[in-house]
Amino acid sequence: MQRFVVGLAAVAAFVSGQPVMAQQVPKSPADVARPGGNLPGNPQIALVKVAEGFNDPVGVASAFDGTGRLFVVERVGRIRVVTGGGEVLSEPFLDLTKTNPLGTEVQTVFVEQGLWSVAFHPKFKDNGYVFASFASVPFNGANLIVRFTVDRASPNQVSSEQFNKTVKVIMNIPQPYYNHYGGKIAFGPDGYLYISKGDAGWEGDPLDAGQNLGKLWGKMLRINVDTQGDQAAYSIPRDNPFLDAGRDRMMNLFGITEEGFSKIKIGSRPEIWAYGLRNPWQFSFDPKTGDLWIGDVGQNHWEEIDWQPHSSKGGENYGWKHNQASHCHPILGADTKCPIVGVLPVAEYPHQEPYPGAPKLKDGWGCSVTGLGVANYAGMTGVYLAGDWCSGRLWGVGWDGSKWQMEELLHTALQFTGGNNDQDGSILAVNCYCFYLDDKGPVANPTGALWRVVAADKVPAGAETAKTRAR
C-alpha cells in the first residue's frame, strides 16, 4: 500500500509539473478564474439554517466576545440578536427607526438604501463600542457611520436613550444618487476600520468617482477610530497609502525622481486604501492570513472578486470605470480593446450577456456578487465564499498552488445579501426576498434567514439546509 501511495504521488508530481507558487494577483486576463474551476480537495458544503424571520436582512456580525451571539442587520434600521442557541430575541439590539422622535434615522426608500452593516470594536468586551453604517434620513441619504456604546447592564438591548447618549458620528459621506453606496464596515486584523464605498451611483460612474482620489466614493477606506482622548472622529493610519499624497508642501522642481513626483496627488483623500471600485458591497479578511477579499458588484456584464495579500501596502487601483473585471468598460462588442488599468481581479463571472450582442448564456451565473467570508475549514484553506443575489449560486475562490480557481459549491434558491465570519471561523450568510422589482418596502417582503456554512458531512441531524439544485 505504501509503495502504491508513493508511486501515485510521484505520478502526480510528474503529471502536474508545476511547482507550488505563492498566491499572486493575476498578470493577465487569462489568469483570472471563472466558474467551472476546481478547488483543491473538492470541498463539499451545506448551508444550515440558524434562524429566520428577519425583515430584509443584509448583514450579520459576531461580537467576538465569547457569548456566541450573532447580530443580524435588518435594512429597515434594526439589529436583531440571535443567541448561541439559535433563538431570535424579540426586542432588537438597536432600533434606529425609534431613536429619533422626529422619525426614523434610516432612509429605505430604495432597495439599496438602509442600515447595512454592524461591526464590533476589537476590544468590544472592554469598551462596549459598536459601529453601524446606514443611509441617513436627516442627511438626505448620506452614508452615516456611527459609534455607540452598549450598557453593560443591558447587553442585548441598546435603548434609544443609551444610543442618543453615547452616539458619536465617525463619518458623514454625502451620496448624490440612491444606489452604489457600498455598505459593509469591518475591522481589519490591524485594528483599523475598513469601509467599502460604491461609486455613488447611477450607472457608468458618471461622477468619475472610481478613479478620482479626491472623492471617497468608489473606494475602500481605512481609518483609525481610536483617536487620542476620543476627541476626533477618526485619524489617518500612519501607513495609509495616500497619507502624504495630498499634503501641502514646498514645491521642488529638481532632486526628485519621476516616481517621487508621481506620488504627489493634490486633493487626494488620505482615508483611501484602494480605489477603482464600482460597488464593493461586501468584503472580508481571511482570519488566518489577514488577506483582504472584495466582492465588487459589476454593471451590465461582469462581476468581479478582488484579492489583496496581507502584505499589501494599499493603493491598489481596481480599474473601474475603465475596466469591469478583466474586461473593457464600456464594452461594445466581442472585440473591444482597451488597456488594463491597475490590478486585475482574481475571479470574475458574466451575466447573461458577456458583451452586447453576445449569444445569451443560459447558465444564469448571476448579476450581483455578495461576498460572504473566507473559509479555513470544511476542507478549505483560504477560500473566499461568495454568493450571487440574483442566481443563488455560491462559489469558492481559492489558490490551487499555481493559479486561482473558482468552483461552484452550491446552487441555492437564496438571494444572498451579506455574510461574515463567526468567532469560530465558520462562515455565516443572510438572504432576503427583496429585489429591485416589487419591493414592498423593508418590512413587508417575505422574511429572510441566517445560515451557516458547514461541511456537507457535518450537517447536524434534523437541521434544515438550504435547498439546492442538483448539479
Add this chain to the structure above:
Amino acid sequence: MHRSFCSAPGGRSQLQDSDATLASNRREGGASGNFAVGYSDRLRAAALAATAMLCIATVPGAVRSVAAEDSLQFKNAFDGSTLDVRPKAGEQLTPAVQAFHASGRNPYRDDPTALAAGKKLYETWCQSCHMPDGSGRMGPSLIGDSYTYEQVATDKGMFEVVFGGAGGAMQAFGKRMGQDDILQIIAYVRSLKRK
C-alpha cells in the same frame, strides 16, 4: 359520451368515481402523497388530460370541476419538491387555472384579452430582468431555443418556475400573484417568441 365522461350538474362521471378511489388510496399512502399501487402518475395524468380536453372540446364553456387530487403534479423547478397549487384561503381558482391543473395546457394561449392583460403583468413583474422583448439581461432569455431550466419549453414547466420560483431573484411569484395572472403572463411570453 358527454354524459358519461364530463360532469353534469349534480352528477358524477365515471372518471370522478375512479378518482375518488385513487384519492382515498392516496390519503392512505401518507402525507407524502404516495399514489395507489398499480397506477402510474403518467397514465393517470394522461387519462385526466384526455378527459379534460374531451370535456372542453365537447362541452364548450362548461369546464369540469377539478378537485386538488385531480391535478397534475407540479414540481419546483429548482429542487424537484412538490408545489402546492391548491387555492389559498379566500382564493377561487378560475376555470382556466383548473383546466390547466388538469391538463397542463394553458387556455390563455392566443387569447387576445389574456395577452393584453398578460402584457401589463409582464411589464410590472418581469421585464426589468427579462427585458421587454423577453431576450433577458439580469434574468435569462425566455424566447431562445434553450432555457436555463429545460422544462420551461412547456407551459407547465414555465408555470413551475414562475409559481414556485427558481434560483435567487427568480422568486416564487405564486406568493405574490394569483395563478390566473401567471397563466396570462405565460401566454404573453409565448407570444413574444413568435415576434
